[in-house]
Amino acid sequence: MNNENIIEIKNLIKSYDLGGIVxxxxxxxxxxxxEFVSIMGPSGSGKSTxxxxxxxxDQANEGSIKVAGYDLMENKDFSSFRSKEIxxxxxxxxxxxxxxxxxxxxxxxxxxxxxxxxxxxxAAELLKSVNLGxxxxxxxxxxxxxxxxxIAIARALVNHPSIILADEPTGALDSKMGDIILELLxxxxxxxxxxxxxxxHEDYVAKSADRIISMMDGKIIS
Amino acid sequence: MKFRSLIIRNxxxxxxxxxxxxxxxxxxxxxxxxxxxVTDGLAASTQQALTAGAADFSVIPASFGQxxxxxxxxxxxxxxxxxxxxxxxxxxxxxxxxxxxxxxVASAAGVLRSRIVLNGTQQPLTMLGINSQNLAxxxxxxTNGSTFTNSNEIILGRTAASGLNKTIGDELTISxxxxxxxxxxxxxxxxxxxxxxxSLTTLQNLTNTTGVxxxxxxxxxxxxxxxxxxxxxxxxPNQLTTSKSLSGFNRMNxxxxxxxxxxxxxxxxxxxxxxxxxxxxxxxxxSDRTREIGVLKAVGWDKRRILRLIIGESMILAAIGTFIGLxxxxxxxxxxxxxxxxxxxxxxxxxxxxxxxxxxxxFLGIVGGLYPAxxxxxxxxTEALRYE
Numbered sequence: 001m002n003n004e005n006i007i008e009i010k011n012l013i014k015s016y017d018l019g020g021i022v023x024x025x026x027x028x029x030x031x032x033x034x035e036f037v038s039i040m041g042p043s044g045s046g047k048s049t050x051x052x053x054x055x056x057x058d059q060a061n062e063g064s065i066k067v068a069g070y071d072l073m074e075n076k077d078f079s080s081f082r083s084k085e086i087x088x089x090x091x092x093x094x095x096x097x098x099x100x101x102x103x104x105x106x107x108x109x110x111x112x113x114x115x116x117x118x119x120x121x122x123a124a125e126l127l128k129s130v131n132l133g134x135x136x137x138x139x140x141x142x143x144x145x146x147x148x149x150x151i152a153i154a155r156a157l158v159n160h161p162s163i164i165l166a167d168e169p170t171g172a173l174d175s176k177m178g179d180i181i182l183e184l185l186x187x188x189x190x191x192x193x194x195x196x197x198x199x200x201h202e203d204y205v206a207k208s209a210d211r212i213i214s215m216m217d218g219k220i221i222s
Numbered sequence: 223m224k225f226r227s228l229i230i231r232n233x234x235x236x237x238x239x240x241x242x243x244x245x246x247x248x249x250x251x252x253x254x255x256x257x258x259x260v261t262d263g264l265a266a267s268t269q270q271a272l273t274a275g276a277a278d279f280s281v282i283p284a285s286f287g288q289x290x291x292x293x294x295x296x297x298x299x300x301x302x303x304x305x306x307x308x309x310x311x312x313x314x315x316x317x318x319x320x321x322x323x324x325x326x327v328a329s330a331a332g333v334l335r336s337r338i339v340l341n342g343t344q345q346p347l348t349m350l351g352i353n354s355q356n357l358a359x360x361x362x363x364x365t366n367g368s369t370f371t372n373s374n375e376i377i378l379g380r381t382a383a384s385g386l387n388k389t390i391g392d393e394l395t396i397s398x399x400x401x402x403x404x405x406x407x408x409x410x411x412x413x414x415x416x417x418x419x420x421s422l423t424t425l426q427n428l429t430n431t432t433g434v435x436x437x438x439x440x441x442x443x444x445x446x447x448x449x450x451x452x453x454x455x456x457x458x459p460n461q462l463t464t465s466k467s468l469s470g471f472n473r474m475n476x477x478x479x480x481x482x483x484x485x486x487x488x489x490x491x492x493x494x495x496x497x498x499x500x501x502x503x504x505x506x507x508x509s510d511r512t513r514e515i516g517v518l519k520a521v522g523w524d525k526r527r528i529l530r531l532i533i534g535e536s537m538i539l540a541a542i543g544t545f546i547g548l549x550x551x552x553x554x555x556x557x558x559x560x561x562x563x564x565x566x567x568x569x570x571x572x573x574x575x576x577x578x579x580x581x582x583x584x585f586l587g588i589v590g591g592l593y594p595a596x597x598x599x600x601x602x603x604t605e606a607l608r609y610e
Contacts, residue, residue: 052603057519057603057604057607058602058603058604077525079524082520082521083522083523086522088520090520094517096514097235098231099228099231108521108522108523110223110527111521111522111523112522116223116224119223159522
């Protein structure tokens, strides 16, 4: 971790139904490059909405948000930003069922490289690092929940992102498997030198981070 | 992993859905090709029948083309009936010789046409009387045997031989005269292939006539067939006309155009069904994969790549459907002709028709995939990821 901010959010507001529902209310947040931050809060507190703003999956109504040098308030397509800078891990792994583990990991690379060999080697390297080196050609339906989530982690890392956004990555797993995934994320954070932002509603998961941000009703409360 | 292999594998994820889309396109392509083969064949056969084969044009009595209100009263009143023969005979033999002498005429051949109902049959047999050296002018091609050399020999059209169950060496009795069948011919004209040909003198003797029904004319090199036909019409005003000015020809042409329009209407309906099936299939495919498309966007895929994915899938579905449709179209047309349901019509296969079938079906597939692809590319990633 260094002192350079990779994320700078000022007075960010996100509302739905013409302002009727305020999902994010005057959010101010700075996250340093290489930091491991967990965003905690009950359901509906706005933590996933905030994660979506940081990943440019959605756009705020007011305020400013700068991530890895990109001004996300600009009115443009941020697919290139997501491809280069962001790695997403979802609660439900969201793998493509008819593709093998290796092919699922290669999916983001179809946007960034045309070399088949490079894609295959990178996927194999990452799957090996998440202890799935012997499952390269298995389709997700034949793998356990924990194994599927490890494939999703490998997929998030495939384009060397600077930020990993994990939305309840252990939410669909039992506690034992959840611990394994959490440990794996900690290892990756150290080894890959990425900024890790993890959304959770579980205390013990949040506590594994360097910093905990608590949210309630669309506001950061601590 | 190659992008194209992802497209191909997506098609086989839901086989029944893909089958429906392929079926839709296949019906469209089969309709274009099958109906096109038949209608083009019908048009070609009829055209051939009316333009007298290898001759540049045919000369017939002017009354033939004037219809029921004309001076001659049309087809029927120009016929004479002798010994069971119904014969079209109105041009004197001397007129054939005169036209042969005209400058610009390479050759003129008199043809007598008559019809007779043979014992044990219901369909009349069309008999042509023409000298054997002029057979090529009527586009007659022997497929078996040889041509007639005397008044006791006859050649039969392919369809007539099949209908009468006769072959070379068999005998055929017409109006108490027995002929030996020495050849089988085809012309590509479905009417002529249902007939029989003897020498002109033989038919004239059989029907007790001296004239001819029409004169086949070939223009000499350097002479325009159009100007020669005008010249003949001017030389014999109100007596002779040429095939190009026949009202019957125009009527037949209108008939062919009507058939072609009907064929296109059926084809368009088939294509519409195919198009709707492709759109419905791809819409369902996109809807079923909404969450997946959200993930693809989240991992960095841009709108163009999503568009290419969905359009690529619909293009491959269209290509498979087109290929299957062409085979089905060819198969159905072949079965219809070989089983004699389309009596005597030769299929007119052409590159143009093939291109039309392939082009329209592929176009349909691409257009069918455009809207679903557009919808997919415009999906909001957050909404797509929330989709259950």
